[in-house]
Amino acid sequence: MTETILEVKDLEVQYKTELETVYAVNGISFRLNEGETLGIVGETGAGKTTTALSVLRLLPERVSFIPKGEIYFQGQNLLEMKENELRKIRGEKIAMIFQDPMTSLNPVMTVGEQILEALIFHRAEKAEKAELEKRVDEVLTMVGIAADRKADYPHQFSGGMKQRVVIAMALACEPELLIADEPTTALDVTIQAQVLLMIRNLRDRLKTAMIMITHDLGIVAQTCDNVAVMYAGELIESGTAEDIFCAEKHHPYTEGLFGSIPSLRVYTERLNPIAGLMPDPTERNPGCKFAPRCPKVMAICRSSHPEDAVENTHRIKCHLYSDGITDPRKEEERL
16 A cells, blocks of 8 residues: 655645735645656646645745645645755655756756765765765766766756756655656657656656656656646646546546647647636636636636536546536446
8 A cells, every 4th residue: 555645735825926916826635645656737827836846845935925735745744844854855855857957957067066966965974975976977877878977067968968967966865756847848859758768767766756747748648647637726637647538528628638739640630729818817706717718618617616526536626517527438337
């Protein structure tokens, strides 16, 4: 029986200025078990990165607030920890691969020094410096970079190689949870495939739990055990990968995401993008946030916020399923 390594409960995140308040994350809840991969998917502005930064308490100071919620890592509430306690967790137990490798590396330090820096901070009391330097060689080799390149600077690497260095930094201390925030966004398609394959292999080898943040359902299908679909700061659908990719019933937004995927088989058809834009995050309304863009909108959608409809592991936040979301295939199995 696997244990829960991360549990987020009713998390809300706001960004406040003198002029307005941005409601970035609005009461989301999810859990992640040891060794599992959770995919958080949604378009730009959905709140995916804010959620990830909340876990590590890396939200921008003075303008960000968490008015409500709990984040438990191995039973400890990260939101109640002091900064010196969090530093011991960041990098060693929870590591993050950021979106842009170009800005994630220090241009005036060699890549070896940057990997070694994290190892010294977390393991200097347990190992000699020679052992830590050997670990630098190991992780560089693990991600497909020759160990003798540890003396090179970031500008001497291509974009794909820089991303491998960032992954090596994240994995150096063998974290129990890895957060990958759109790790292939800045890479071309061929390098994307190589980096994703490498991340999956390293995850399987190290038995690391992972949160994969992306807007690409193809990446989710290849990588994730469970999926959470985010829209305008809310989780509007979640479940196992089978629930999301094989079930017949979905949230209209999820259906829109599937309709936006280009197909090489049906290349004569035009893409079917989701009409409209996400709602203004500084405004709150009583209804469903997707209602202005939804092709199946009903009167109740504009006046009442939907509750979660649940069928085993599958959850959909939509008025269409107020009577339940039983999959027709499961009904046939019962019969």
